[in-house]
Amino acid sequence: MTPILEVRDIHTFIGQFHILEGVSVSVASGGITVLLGRNGAGKTTTLRSIMGLTPPTRGSIQFEGNPIQGKSTHAIAQMGIGYVPEHRAIFKGLTVRENLILAERKTGDYARKADFIFELFPDLKRLIELPGGNLSGGQQQMLAVARALVPDNRLLLIDEPSEGLAPVIIEQLIAAIQRLADQVSVLLVEQNFRVASKLAQSYVIIEEGHSRVNGAMNELVGDQSLIQRYLGVA
Amino acid sequence: MKTMQAPNQPTWRHWLRGNAFLFILLIGLILFPFIVGALTDSSPFGVPRGDRMIMRGESVRWQSVLIEVYILAILAMSYNLLFGFTGVISFGHALFFGVAGYVLGLMLEFTAIETGWALLLGALAGIAICGVLGLVVGLVTLRLKGVYFAIFTLAVAEMAFIFFGRWQLTRAEDGFAITELPLWLDPSQNRLNFYYVTLIAVVITFLFIRRLVNSPTGAVFKAIRENEDRAQSMGFNTLNYKLLSLTIAGMLAGAAGLLQVILNKKVGPELLGVSYTVDPLLMTIIGGIGTFSGPIIGAGGLHFLDVFLRDAELNLGGLVIDIANIWALLLGIIFILTVIVFPFGIIGTWQRWRARRKPPA
Amino acid sequence: MTGQRASLIAIVVILGGLVGVSALNSSSPGDFGITLLSGLFQGMLLFLVASGLSIVFGLMDVLNLAQGSYFMVGAYVAYDAQHAGGLIDLTAVIPDPNLRFIIAVIAAVLAGALLGYLLERGLLRPLYSRPIFQLVLTFGVSLVALELVKFIWTTTPYSWTELFGVRESFFELFGQRFSTYRLFVVGMGGVLIVTIALLLQRSRIGIIIRAGVEDREMVQALGINVRAVFTLVFTLGCAIAAFGGAIAAPFLGASTTLGNAFLLQSIAVVVLGGMGSYSGTAVGSVLVGLAIAVAQDVAIGTDFAALPSITPMLLLVLVLLLRPSGLFGNSR
Ligand SMILES: Nc1ncnc2c1ncn2[C@@H]1O[C@H](COP(=O)(O)OP(=O)(O)O)[C@@H](O)[C@H]1O
Ligand SMILES: [Mg+2]
Numbered sequence: 001m002t003p004i005l006e007v008r009d010i011h012t013f014i015g016q017f018h019i020l021e022g023v024s025v026s027v028a029s030g031g032i033t034v035l036l037g038r039n040g041a042g043k044t045t046t047l048r049s050i051m052g053l054t055p056p057t058r059g060s061i062q063f064e065g066n067p068i069q070g071k072s073t074h075a076i077a078q079m080g081i082g083y084v085p086e087h088r089a090i091f092k093g094l095t096v097r098e099n100l101i102l103a104e105r106k107t108g109d110y111a112r113k114a115d116f117i118f119e120l121f122p123d124l125k126r127l128i129e130l131p132g133g134n135l136s137g138g139q140q141q142m143l144a145v146a147r148a149l150v151p152d153n154r155l156l157l158i159d160e161p162s163e164g165l166a167p168v169i170i171e172q173l174i175a176a177i178q179r180l181a182d183q184v185s186v187l188l189v190e191q192n193f194r195v196a197s198k199l200a201q202s203y204v205i206i207e208e209g210h211s212r213v214n215g216a217m218n219e220l221v222g223d224q225s226l227i228q229r230y231l232g233v234a
Numbered sequence: 235m236k237t238m239q240a241p242n243q244p245t246w247r248h249w250l251r252g253n254a255f256l257f258i259l260l261i262g263l264i265l266f267p268f269i270v271g272a273l274t275d276s277s278p279f280g281v282p283r284g285d286r287m288i289m290r291g292e293s294v295r296w297q298s299v300l301i302e303v304y305i306l307a308i309l310a311m312s313y314n315l316l317f318g319f320t321g322v323i324s325f326g327h328a329l330f331f332g333v334a335g336y337v338l339g340l341m342l343e344f345t346a347i348e349t350g351w352a353l354l355l356g357a358l359a360g361i362a363i364c365g366v367l368g369l370v371v372g373l374v375t376l377r378l379k380g381v382y383f384a385i386f387t388l389a390v391a392e393m394a395f396i397f398f399g400r401w402q403l404t405r406a407e408d409g410f411a412i413t414e415l416p417l418w419l420d421p422s423q424n425r426l427n428f429y430y431v432t433l434i435a436v437v438i439t440f441l442f443i444r445r446l447v448n449s450p451t452g453a454v455f456k457a458i459r460e461n462e463d464r465a466q467s468m469g470f471n472t473l474n475y476k477l478l479s480l481t482i483a484g485m486l487a488g489a490a491g492l493l494q495v496i497l498n499k500k501v502g503p504e505l506l507g508v509s510y511t512v513d514p515l516l517m518t519i520i521g522g523i524g525t526f527s528g529p530i531i532g533a534g535g536l537h538f539l540d541v542f543l544r545d546a547e548l549n550l551g552g553l554v555i556d557i558a559n560i561w562a563l564l565l566g567i568i569f570i571l572t573v574i575v576f577p578f579g580i581i582g583t584w585q586r587w588r589a590r591r592k593p594p595a
Numbered sequence: 596m597t598g599q600r601a602s603l604i605a606i607v608v609i610l611g612g613l614v615g616v617s618a619l620n621s622s623s624p625g626d627f628g629i630t631l632l633s634g635l636f637q638g639m640l641l642f643l644v645a646s647g648l649s650i651v652f653g654l655m656d657v658l659n660l661a662q663g664s665y666f667m668v669g670a671y672v673a674y675d676a677q678h679a680g681g682l683i684d685l686t687a688v689i690p691d692p693n694l695r696f697i698i699a700v701i702a703a704v705l706a707g708a709l710l711g712y713l714l715e716r717g718l719l720r721p722l723y724s725r726p727i728f729q730l731v732l733t734f735g736v737s738l739v740a741l742e743l744v745k746f747i748w749t750t751t752p753y754s755w756t757e758l759f760g761v762r763e764s765f766f767e768l769f770g771q772r773f774s775t776y777r778l779f780v781v782g783m784g785g786v787l788i789v790t791i792a793l794l795l796q797r798s799r800i801g802i803i804i805r806a807g808v809e810d811r812e813m814v815q816a817l818g819i820n821v822r823a824v825f826t827l828v829f830t831l832g833c834a835i836a837a838f839g840g841a842i843a844a845p846f847l848g849a850s851t852t853l854g855n856a857f858l859l860q861s862i863a864v865v866v867l868g869g870m871g872s873y874s875g876t877a878v879g880s881v882l883v884g885l886a887i888a889v890a891q892d893v894a895i896g897t898d899f900a901a902l903p904s905i906t907p908m909l910l911l912v913l914v915l916l917l918r919p920s921g922l923f924g925n926s927r
Contacts, residue, residue, distance in 0.1 A: 051816055053812060053815075053816065072815075072820075072822075073812075073815040073816055074815045074816075074817075074818050074819055074820045074821065077815070077816055077817060077818035078818040083816040083817075085813065085816070089810055089812075089813045091805070091806045091809050091810065091813070092809065093805055093808075093809055094802060094805060094806055094809075098802050098805075098806075101799070101802065102799075102802050102803065102806055102814070102817060102819075103817050103818075105818050147817070151818065321727070323727055323730060323731065325660075325734060374912075374915060374916055375915060375919075378915075378919050380727070381658050381730065382866070382915060382919060384658075384730060385658070385862050385866065385911070385915075386911075386912070386915055388859065388862075389859060389862070389863070389908040389911050389912060390908075390912065392855070392859055392908060393905055393908045393909070393912075396901050396904050396905055397901060397905070399901075400900055400901045508855075512738060515731070515734075519731070559746065560742070560746060562738070562742045563739060563742035563743060563746060565738075566735055566736075566738040566739035566742055567739060569735045569738075570718065570732060570735045570736065570739065573722070573728050573731055573732050573735060574718060574721055574722065574732070577725070577728065
């Protein structure tokens, strides 16, 4: 199966700092791939490089076979990529509805997707007229994911969705991401190894700006030494 | 990150080599009145008439042009300390320039103090008041985002301009003339002396700013310019450093204002006008923001162009335009182009070019 | 919400103070009414400059120091189009002065929009990575605009000489003659305030602007071309400022001092209201406008001739001293 996203050996600078020094990631069509690595390894920067927010200076990125590196962020998003950033980044002054409408790429996107979204996240329906800033952390995270589902995206980049959330909420979120993965491919960044192993079929480990290992998730789960070495978790 | 420290005992020879260009320039400027005098067969002291000297002749005329350059250079260097080295942008630098000028003028003309003392007191008070003014303006706004400071200075300078423009005591818009100056300093009697006074002021300002910027304090200034939050998180109280930079810049701009008043022997609201804010900004950016000699080169270059083009005409297919009429317009356009395509200015671009050609060992 | 309470109290106190001073200073309700109308008139003109300044600052982090210049250019273009001679002479084509005034205003708006578009696309765009230079650049543009105006129209101020219907009509109240045109401008300003508010609240572009004020990057990541929105908003802001200059010209004429005066006054408005806050800008405009009108009354026949011109700056300094985040601003 050809991958939906193919990142090959990208290098990214932030200011004068060389943050990514060769990262390659391949996301299979129709699956969930997780990016693993310690804090500061460069996972967020990888997602931001794909989105063109910190454009890579070297390497190539192909989405559905088309090169996207060098394009502007909005053009990359319009090709069908949804971004759910770290710390959610929902618009606190906008209502839930406005947050969702903002994500429309064609008029009517929101109306078309509303049923699916509210099925995944029933809470959002009754919060629809509240300002995003009034939502709890878990609700904000759900809104951030829902927002990425409004247009017809074929790939979602989700950065640490479980960060700072209560276990019950995390379970709901896992269920929702599993459901939506039927329809879109996902590149996930997740520090919580339990969550990652539940969701993903394949993994890529990043260390100090380099992608080191990749493979099938079920192989990694059994390989304690690899986990210990790169992630430092048991 | 590298630090650009010379690795060893600085001997005078070493120092001279590092500053050879500046040294030759300085000697040239010291001899300048005599060189022009010799070339044009005019006396650098003016023309004697009775027991006085009349300020006529090419040498004397060129001395004035250079004096104006020196004053603008001091103003621009002070602006550069604040903007170029500390990253704080002011749109009201004329405030300091004008206020010091008014203080000196008031002291000379409106008090009974004997001329020599009035000059000394006026100069000291002018500079001191500028320091206090900088401190106060800074305390109010430097805590806030940079744009507030820019706005605030714009407003305060404009207010001062309106105020002095309507103050009856100082003859409002007309201003007043300075009639009492010690003979030795009076540029209409003894231009050459004043020439050297301003030249010395430029040299002192230059050396002082270079010393300051290369000191640990200056390192903090530059850190603030690069990233204030980071400087703050490194444990520096950035507010205090910005205040210091502003206070010093204000005092230096005040010193330039004093010299301007002595040169023109006149005090008026034009000293607070927007052009004394715009000029140093232009000169700094065009000469090279954040470089030591950039503001001087900018001041010299722009003022010479101004003087040369004053009487020139532009012939656009029959439409004759006086350059003097569009000089400010041309300056503005040069300024905009510099900001966009040439942001490091003359000296900055040259330094970059040299650094690329000769990578540091 | 103590912050909002404090703001409300501050507004009431300032308004009360202004009304009090004005009432003490005027001999009849008619006098008072004139001051009020004049204050609202100036407030609306200020709003036309300040709204663009504020929205652009909130969205793009650019304080456009050339905003006042657009007001000035608007005034010159409208003056020129209305009167015989000059660059544009429409007296022969459109003899009816009222109709010609409408055309003159449209010409001014188009000029403002075009110049705004050029400034954003041509000059500001390369500098989004160097914000301090953007500030410096707009300052430079304001100087060039001033010089260009001087070059084209000379430095002599023009006062509006053509008397035509709208400008010359008055109505009477409390034994005083009130200018219908001023009332009309105030009404139009009110309509504009509401229209822009509705646009910001309801339309998609309004949602994008409000979202962009919060987090530009995320708006882009949703697939929205923020740069295009910048251009649109900047262009509109400049067009509105030029519109202000055009409708002010029948009263203020056209002069080279307009740009700086209105820039500083509207900066005072924006800081007073809270940088980037739309409601703050609307309220601030009215407050500053009234303050200027009251100062003009008070200054008559006294030695404080400079008072009205200093008033907005005094207010600005005062606000920065007491509450730099302004009435509706969040302190950041
Ligand atoms: N704006 C920035 N300036 C300097 N360094 C940065 C910046 N953003 C991120 N970094 C550095 O880049 C590295 C990778 O960061 P990031 O991609 O956020 O890591 P992760 O998401 O894997 O925790 C870190 O070492 C971080 O300190
Ligand atoms: Mg991260």
